[in-house]
Amino acid sequence: MTARRVTIAGGGLAGLSLGIALRRQDVPVQILEATSYPRHRVCGEFVSGIRPEELSALGIDAAFSTAAQHRTTAWFDAERPLLQHALPEAAHGISRHQLDLALAGQFQDLGGELICGQRCTHDAEGTVWASGRVKQDGDWIGLKAHFEHLEIAADLEVHLSDGGYVGLTRIENRRINVCGLFQRSTPLSSDSPDASALTTAVRQVGLPNLAKRLEAATCDRDSLKGVTHFSLGWQMAKDQRLRIGDAAVMIPPFTGNGMTMAFQGALAAVPSLVAWSRSQREWSQTRDDVMDTQQRLFASRLRWARALQTVLLRPWGRRIVPFLLRSGCVRFDTLYRKLR
Numbered sequence: 001m002t003a004r005r006v007t008i009a010g011g012g013l014a015g016l017s018l019g020i021a022l023r024r025q026d027v028p029v030q031i032l033e034a035t036s037y038p039r040h041r042v043c044g045e046f047v048s049g050i051r052p053e054e055l056s057a058l059g060i061d062a063a064f065s066t067a068a069q070h071r072t073t074a075w076f077d078a079e080r081p082l083l084q085h086a087l088p089e090a091a092h093g094i095s096r097h098q099l100d101l102a103l104a105g106q107f108q109d110l111g112g113e114l115i116c117g118q119r120c121t122h123d124a125e126g127t128v129w130a131s132g133r134v135k136q137d138g139d140w141i142g143l144k145a146h147f148e149h150l151e152i153a154a155d156l157e158v159h160l161s162d163g164g165y166v167g168l169t170r171i172e173n174r175r176i177n178v179c180g181l182f183q184r185s186t187p188l189s190s191d192s193p194d195a196s197a198l199t200t201a202v203r204q205v206g207l208p209n210l211a212k213r214l215e216a217a218t219c220d221r222d223s224l225k226g227v228t229h230f231s232l233g234w235q236m237a238k239d240q241r242l243r244i245g246d247a248a249v250m251i252p253p254f255t256g257n258g259m260t261m262a263f264q265g266a267l268a269a270v271p272s273l274v275a276w277s278r279s280q281r282e283w284s285q286t287r288d289d290v291m292d293t294q295q296r297l298f299a300s301r302l303r304w305a306r307a308l309q310t311v312l313l314r315p316w317g318r319r320i321v322p323f324l325l326r327s328g329c330v331r332f333d334t335l336y337r338k339l340r
């Protein structure tokens, strides 16, 4: 019997990693990607909580070979040092410009069909929606750019404030990713940000010294990207689509775990999709299995992440959390695990 073809709407991390894993099991796969490669994306580009076994089960470990390895973090309340802590395990720093391109090439090398510049509009059986955030009225604006000649206090430097937070981390070639999540009251348009958009937003959320550091460094103008109209949490659309990655759920970015969830959602979908492709399972059952597995995998970390983000965006929260950590009432490693 001929294997049924899986169509993936969206060639971001979720779609490409799923496509690669399915091709390694000889499943025919077509990915429709609305844009092209390479491209810059709004992302902190700090990948944490993914296990090496998960990367090799997907077959994508080689794409991380040039990633920077991160161990240390430094947290700031606005610009006042709050806490320095080592990560319990290494995280990776790699640009989406490089990572998505490498995965797209690998997918094609494995015989996958990648069609760029085409938006998926159909909802036939066998379609997986890996199309990223669901556009909706949301509370947040995301902005990111790459910088050179910028020193950072640790492998990951995070500045928290009432209006959002900004992370700085090293990616390949010693460049620094600067990425912020800002409350939508921040008066700026991020759909087509101009060169000063990021520093303006950083200043507006009460981080003038960080803004000065960014102005003194060299910004790669092409890497500056913005995103609006999204909400964090489950992307509960009233449709019967099989969704993975941000199309299913968006965790608060301070966790550095969204990309990992995209990979883990893809990995969770592989057995059911292989069975469907071999006509061993109905589509409705395939969809329900994949969505249920993601609920099981992600529900708890999402609850912790949302609660912790709410606390960290308040002045009292930025006093209590470091106090609990310093006094030993709460362990950094325990919180880290709850978010993964």
Ligand SMILES: Cc1cc2nc3c(=O)[nH]c(=O)nc-3n(C[C@H](O)[C@H](O)[C@H](O)COP(=O)(O)OP(=O)(O)OC[C@H]3O[C@@H](n4cnc5c(N)ncnc54)[C@H](O)[C@@H]3O)c2cc1C
Pocket: 009, 010, 011, 012, 013, 014, 015, 032, 033, 034, 035, 041, 042, 043, 044, 045, 046, 047, 048, 118, 119, 120, 121, 130, 131, 132, 133, 141, 142, 143, 179, 180, 181, 227, 244, 245, 246, 247, 253, 255, 256, 257, 258, 259, 260, 262
């Ligand atoms: C401000 C901010 C900072 C972040 N920082 C981090 C971080 O440091 N670490 C981390 O792990 N995560 C971070 N994330 C989250 C991370 O970026 C996402 O979780 C990750 O990109 C999800 O991958 P994805 O493949 O689901 O979606 P995407 O990477 O968004 O890919 C979706 C793809 O689908 C395409 N597409 C959309 N609609 C269609 C269609 N109809 N047909 C065809 N193609 C379509 C799009 O062009 C896109 O290429 C951050 C997010 C934000 C907003």
